[in-house]
Amino acid sequence: MKQQQVALFDLDGVVLDTEGQYSSFWAEQGKIYFPTDPDFAEKIKGSTLVSIFNNYFTDPTQQVAVKRALDEFEITMNYDFFPEVVTFLNQLRLRGIPTAVVTSSNHSKMKGVYAKRPELKGLFDRIFTAEDSSVGKPAPDCYLNAAKQMGADIASCVIFEDSVNGLKSAKASGAKVVALTTTNEEAIVAPYADYIYPNFELLNNSIDELFNQ
Numbered sequence: 001m002k003q004q005q006v007a008l009f010d011l012d013g014v015v016l017d018t019e020g021q022y023s024s025f026w027a028e029q030g031k032i033y034f035p036t037d038p039d040f041a042e043k044i045k046g047s048t049l050v051s052i053f054n055n056y057f058t059d060p061t062q063q064v065a066v067k068r069a070l071d072e073f074e075i076t077m078n079y080d081f082f083p084e085v086v087t088f089l090n091q092l093r094l095r096g097i098p099t100a101v102v103t104s105s106n107h108s109k110m111k112g113v114y115a116k117r118p119e120l121k122g123l124f125d126r127i128f129t130a131e132d133s134s135v136g137k138p139a140p141d142c143y144l145n146a147a148k149q150m151g152a153d154i155a156s157c158v159i160f161e162d163s164v165n166g167l168k169s170a171k172a173s174g175a176k177v178v179a180l181t182t183t184n185e186e187a188i189v190a191p192y193a194d195y196i197y198p199n200f201e202l203l204n205n206s207i208d209e210l211f212n213q
Helices: 019-033 049-056 060-076 085-094 107-116 141-149 164-173 186-192
Strands: 006-009 099-102 126-128 157-161 176-180 195-197
Touching (some): 049 060, 060 107, 126 141, 141 164, 164 176, 186 195
Parallel strands (some): 006 157, 099 126
16 A cells, blocks of 8 residues: 655755854854854754753853843744745645654744744644654654654655755655755755755645655
């Protein structure tokens, strides 16, 4: 019997055009706390806040300061959809393909997203946050859990990602991986992707190929 295919999406840098804003924020934090590491902002892309704290900010005082700065920053952020992503999601729904967000963002951040983009919930069948998996990206656990909760075999899922940590997570899960070059160049994402696209305008023409329709 043919397995039900499911589409799993990272949020920031895939559905929402926010990675540039986060890169600016974490670059500033890097200058404050890791002035000798110019690549700090790139290293933590796609990671949960818990993972960032565990790996880089072990001082509780620093964690409080960074969390406060992040909360203040996210209030001011724009949560714009990438062009044509809503069209893409609607096409999947018309084809009967279930969809879910699998994000490293926590409940606190998502409250702010929903306040500015209340329509987000209605675009997906499920939204999985950092709290839904004990191990964050680049481990595959979050995607394996999402597939299980959606009643799908991970091998029949298609994952859409942009960050290196997210792509590593997707590839390790065993799913089909689509890399979007919204935040990284093609050469960087190529080792982790089955397909590479610059945007959803082109993806809208490839749904039947990606989902074996």
